[in-house]
Amino acid sequence: MNVDTQFDVVVIGGGLQGCSVALHLAHEKKRVLIIERDSCGQHASGVNAGGLRRLNRLVEEIPLSMAAQKMWHDIESLVGSDCGFRPTGQVRIASNQEDLATLEERAQKTRLLGYRHEEMINAEALRKMVPAIGNRGVGALICRGDGFADPALTCLAFRLRAEDLGVTIRQGSGVSAIEKNNQNWRVYTGAHSFDAPTIVNCAGAWGDRIAAMAGDHSSLKKTALALMVTARLPHFIDPVIGHASRKLSFKQMSNGTLVIGGALKGILTENQKDTLIDFPQMKESAETVCSFFPFLKDLPVVRCWAGIEGMTPDKLPIIGPGKAGSGVFHAFGFSAHGYQLAPIIGRVMTDLICRGKTEFDLEAFRINRFLP
Amino acid sequence: MLKRLHENSDRKKVTINFEGVQIEVLAGETVAAAVLAAETDYTRTSAISGVHRAPYCQMGICFECLMEIDGVPNRQACMIEVREGMKVNRQHGARGLSDEVSV
Amino acid sequence: MKSLYDLVIIGAGPAGLAAAVAARDFGLSTLVLDEQQIPGGQIYRSIEKALTENTPVLGKDYFHGQKLVERFRQAGADYLPEATIWDLGRDLIVSCLVDNQARQIRARHILIAVGAMERPVPIPGWTLPGVMGAAAADILFKSCDMIPEGPVVLAGSGPLQLLVACRLIDNGVKVAGMVETNGFGDNLKALPHFPGALRVPHYLIKGLSMLWKVRQAGIPAFRNATNLRVEGDESAEALCFDARGKAQKIPAKTILLHEGVVPNLQLTRLLGCEHQWYEPQRYWKPVLDSWGQTSVNGISVAGDAGGVFGAKTAEAAGHLAAIDISSRLQALSAQEKASAAAPLLKERAREMSIRPFLDTVFPPGRQALVPPGNETLVCRCEELTAGQIREAVALGALSPGQVKAQTRAGMGPCQGRMCGLTVAEIIAASRQVPLAEVGHLRVRPPLKPITLGQLAKLEIAE
Numbered sequence: 001m002n003v004d005t006q007f008d009v010v011v012i013g014g015g016l017q018g019c020s021v022a023l024h025l026a027h028e029k030k031r032v033l034i035i036e037r038d039s040c041g042q043h044a045s046g047v048n049a050g051g052l053r054r055l056n057r058l059v060e061e062i063p064l065s066m067a068a069q070k071m072w073h074d075i076e077s078l079v080g081s082d083c084g085f086r087p088t089g090q091v092r093i094a095s096n097q098e099d100l101a102t103l104e105e106r107a108q109k110t111r112l113l114g115y116r117h118e119e120m121i122n123a124e125a126l127r128k129m130v131p132a133i134g135n136r137g138v139g140a141l142i143c144r145g146d147g148f149a150d151p152a153l154t155c156l157a158f159r160l161r162a163e164d165l166g167v168t169i170r171q172g173s174g175v176s177a178i179e180k181n182n183q184n185w186r187v188y189t190g191a192h193s194f195d196a197p198t199i200v201n202c203a204g205a206w207g208d209r210i211a212a213m214a215g216d217h218s219s220l221k222k223t224a225l226a227l228m229v230t231a232r233l234p235h236f237i238d239p240v241i242g243h244a245s246r247k248l249s250f251k252q253m254s255n256g257t258l259v260i261g262g263a264l265k266g267i268l269t270e271n272q273k274d275t276l277i278d279f280p281q282m283k284e285s286a287e288t289v290c291s292f293f294p295f296l297k298d299l300p301v302v303r304c305w306a307g308i309e310g311m312t313p314d315k316l317p318i319i320g321p322g323k324a325g326s327g328v329f330h331a332f333g334f335s336a337h338g339y340q341l342a343p344i345i346g347r348v349m350t351d352l353i354c355r356g357k358t359e360f361d362l363e364a365f366r367i368n369r370f371l372p
Numbered sequence: 373m374l375k376r377l378h379e380n381s382d383r384k385k386v387t388i389n390f391e392g393v394q395i396e397v398l399a400g401e402t403v404a405a406a407v408l409a410a411e412t413d414y415t416r417t418s419a420i421s422g423v424h425r426a427p428y429c430q431m432g433i434c435f436e437c438l439m440e441i442d443g444v445p446n447r448q449a450c451m452i453e454v455r456e457g458m459k460v461n462r463q464h465g466a467r468g469l470s471d472e473v474s475v
Numbered sequence: 476m477k478s479l480y481d482l483v484i485i486g487a488g489p490a491g492l493a494a495a496v497a498a499r500d501f502g503l504s505t506l507v508l509d510e511q512q513i514p515g516g517q518i519y520r521s522i523e524k525a526l527t528e529n530t531p532v533l534g535k536d537y538f539h540g541q542k543l544v545e546r547f548r549q550a551g552a553d554y555l556p557e558a559t560i561w562d563l564g565r566d567l568i569v570s571c572l573v574d575n576q577a578r579q580i581r582a583r584h585i586l587i588a589v590g591a592m593e594r595p596v597p598i599p600g601w602t603l604p605g606v607m608g609a610a611a612a613d614i615l616f617k618s619c620d621m622i623p624e625g626p627v628v629l630a631g632s633g634p635l636q637l638l639v640a641c642r643l644i645d646n647g648v649k650v651a652g653m654v655e656t657n658g659f660g661d662n663l664k665a666l667p668h669f670p671g672a673l674r675v676p677h678y679l680i681k682g683l684s685m686l687w688k689v690r691q692a693g694i695p696a697f698r699n700a701t702n703l704r705v706e707g708d709e710s711a712e713a714l715c716f717d718a719r720g721k722a723q724k725i726p727a728k729t730i731l732l733h734e735g736v737v738p739n740l741q742l743t744r745l746l747g748c749e750h751q752w753y754e755p756q757r758y759w760k761p762v763l764d765s766w767g768q769t770s771v772n773g774i775s776v777a778g779d780a781g782g783v784f785g786a787k788t789a790e791a792a793g794h795l796a797a798i799d800i801s802s803r804l805q806a807l808s809a810q811e812k813a814s815a816a817a818p819l820l821k822e823r824a825r826e827m828s829i830r831p832f833l834d835t836v837f838p839p840g841r842q843a844l845v846p847p848g849n850e851t852l853v854c855r856c857e858e859l860t861a862g863q864i865r866e867a868v869a870l871g872a873l874s875p876g877q878v879k880a881q882t883r884a885g886m887g888p889c890q891g892r893m894c895g896l897t898v899a900e901i902i903a904a905s906r907q908v909p910l911a912e913v914g915h916l917r918v919r920p921p922l923k924p925i926t927l928g929q930l931a932k933l934e935i936a937e
Binding site for chain 1: 870871880883919921924928
Binding site for chain 2: 510511512517521524526528529557592593595601602603604605606607608610611614615616618619620621622623624646709710728729739855856857858887888889892893923924
């Protein structure tokens, strides 16, 4: 079989970021190859909780997050599917005065930076928004227009749109080595090699390995993050629920199931490619959910799973060019909040590659911030 | 849908409430079997299209026998034996919460 | 109840019971966990409360289990009936739910003896009330003294189908048809295995006498049936199929489907044990050494959960596994192990000699493996059709896991027990690759749903 080996850009990693970058590049008529070691969206991209949140986001990420949210509200025009997007809002509940103070401090901070997307509500307004909370909340910080989408559907839609636009995707074989020949990078995968002047590293939890191949030092720790999902139940709640100080995080999906998460740790297997569930962690989460919503105690948990995510020391992603003039770009290490950013990351990387600049300040996301 | 072979065996009779009607069944029977022997042929309606379903495997594999037993939904009726005074209802569609929830 | 046992056995069928008896003989502290109310598994289901009126119909093979259960009751193993296993880890911690209390128990070794399940038979209309597995009807007879309302049609392939037909006849149920998806061609294919089967002539004799009974009862019989479908509005009314060169229709109140049994793999899959594909019956089974040890340390399998060989083989395998585990835990010397095992190895080999013949005479019907039409429901929980699975494959899903992510097939309460094999077969057929290449659904805990309230009150093993 004759295989095309020359591309404009090789994207390493077929998760959501990789597919988003590829499809945006394809709009610019770039010839793009995605190399995916496993299958597209198999890891964090496809198995995360699906929350779309500007609420309580690290301030450095807010500009990107705001732009991404705009794109989510019109996601169908980007990928031809609504990706299960539901703008139900997100709330961060306070149970006592201390929580309230934490949330008010946060609200103050973003207000001073000129943002207006987060707003404090009182107990009564909270009860109106989340009747099921009863008298177990004294107020909340909310963000209207936030919400959630379906990660599996999203990955599928992004991949299909990328393919429609002519992106080539190779799945099932990872990158074993890369080397620079004159203006070209040669990327080795399985028995093949591909050439392109530009490489984008979207390898997620394995992004540090790819960065190292390109000579860029980074710092990334793999973590297994677990979720549980319940049987379907009649619709009882709209917004995505979080909490100021407790590990409470869940949403009711459109199909009626509850997806419960909130930084629950899973267990990474020895090969670092698979995960196990740590039920003592799940127990704690179940206790919290039951203490806030006691009527959920008879709701069956049908399935738990965990995905693998790459966490940076400062929990900020690595976004931007590698070594000057190298033709390598990075977008990885999203530290468990990359799902919402995916649409804008594609645009930012495309701007960097095609125009050499972007409207966003990427200073906080530089890869060389980890240099010793 | 099912028939008892020996209605008059010396097994204890037990009364359960199925869909608001008292029915006499025999001790040792599973809830699924007891209900299917009571001239009914379905035990739940499906979660998505709402069609009638009945137990398929009778050994806890297929989850077609999910019913509401003593107010708790999603119970496997083929794995649970009848008990005097038990309240059994068909499970209609997706049922996650116990009884009526006051939220 | 202890918090740590030498051996925890999951399942109280022939394999689990035999293992428990032997393990106690060798002095191991032993706990048996089982989902049912009383021991016996599905094959000896409810044996301690079988009605004397049913003795002749149940037959002597069933009552073989009586002695085994008695020995188990006297063996001094701890026994937790009505226990739902919802997690099991490589750290040898078993998580179970007993009497509404979730708890964890530690073991030095675990024996999985959870048996087999009927292969799901996805044909159009199989979700209608009035349709169930043939084994399900047998379970109802054994456990509840109940029979299905006639007329009954049996459809599919397998020795159990024959056995159930005979029990229905003996109980006076009107059997309106015996519709087999296998045929004379399969008999011919099985011929080379016939000499092997002659090592256990009593099985062949039992088979022939069952065939004779069905024939004597004058039941309309069809072979090589294809295009099976259940017709009915709110419940089953008839089985339609093609046979003898034309369309057939048999009105019935109850339709019993059967295409053989397959190992129950939820636990070994969850643990990530190595598995192998068994082509004659098209199922996966865990890779085991001759003692039942899996590829995962501390985990053994005995009985049909390791490959379907029937009750007697399971009993011997359970005993052998207990011997091996006792020697691993230093309760038995190498020499004691060898001498205890010798007669059992012989017995098991003899019992197994019928299988190549049976597995070839009764292959699972092609239609049950890969539903030819697109409208057949494959995932009963999430109500997904074969067409929707094919659509996902067309959009690039390569494995059951990817189909699951795209469609939700296998995400319902049964956790893919009912659709897992079919989804994999459809993918393999659509992609025109061997099934082994397609893989299988990843099993995620909890294996059976556990409520948030129960999980919140979990007693964690120290």
